[in-house]
Amino acid sequence: MAIPSSEPSGAGGHVGDAGNPVGKISLRQSYSVEKPENYFIPMDKREARQLLEEFVAGLKSRSYQEWQSLIGEPAVVEKQGPSGVAYQIEWEAFYDSPAGGDIRVMVSIDDGSLAGSIFPITTSLLISPEGKLL
Numbered sequence: 434m435a436i437p438s439s440e441p442s443g444a445g446g447h448v449g450d451a452g453n454p455v456g457k458i459s460l461r462q463s464y465s466v467e468k469p470e471n472y473f474i475p476m477d478k479r480e481a482r483q484l485l486e487e488f489v490a491g492l493k494s495r496s497y498q499e500w501q502s503l504i505g506e507p508a509v510v511e512k513q514g515p516s517g518v519a520y521q522i523e524w525e526a527f528y529d530s531p532a533g534g535d536i537r538v539m540v541s542i543d544d545g546s547l548a549g550s551i552f553p554i555t556t557s558l559l560i561s562p563e564g565k566l567l
Contacts, residue, residue, distance in 0.1 A: 475546065475548050475549075476543060476544045476546050476548060476549035476554075477514070477516060477518065477544070478554060480514045480515065480516055480518070480520075481514070481520055481542050481543070481544065481549075481554050482542075482554055483514075484512055484514055484520055484522070484542060485522065485540065485541075485542045485554055485556060488510075488512065488522050488540070488542075489540055489556060489558065492524065492538060492540065492558060493558065493566060496564055497536065497560050497561070497562055497563070497564045500526045500536045500538060500560055501526075501536065503526045504526050504527055504528065504536065505525075505526075505527070506525075506526075507523065507524070507525040508523070508524055508525070509521060509522065509523045510522050518544050519544070519545070520542050520543065520544050521542065521543055521544075521545065522540065522541070522542045523540070523541050523542075523553075524538055524539060524540040524541075525538070525539055526538045527539075529559060533562065534562065535559055535560065535561055535562070535567065536559070536560045537557055537558070537559050537560075538557060538558040538559075538560070539555065539556075539557045540555065540556050540557065540558070541553040541554065541555040541556075542554050542555075
């Protein structure tokens with residue numbers, strides 16, 4: 434994988450670990466980060482978990498047939514926490530067993546920070562064909 438560079442390799446007088454000249458790396462040139470000042474701040478796990486639990490409570494009212502129609506259709510919403518931080522909640526339904534069996538709904542939340550996007554908080558629901566939460 435090539436590392437984006439603002440100058441050709443060897444320019445700028447920088448030397449890598451092996452003693453080879455390397456170019457300067459410019460993350461701003463190659464990557465877009467909406468809120469760079471918040472990108473490395475750890476996610477407030479307590480706030481995120483509270484939002485996730487509230488959101489999942491609403492999902493529990495859906496029927497097995499509703500979830501069946503949503504299989505393979507991932508969805509994302511953005512919710513604002515009490516602190517003003519915007520969180521992304523993503524969910525997707527899929528068969529946990531052969532088609533027509535139990536449906537698992539995976540739900541995750543993150544705040545867009547580096548740590549949050551690598552290690553989102555997740556939970557899941559398991560719904561039987563009879564519509565019972567397992």
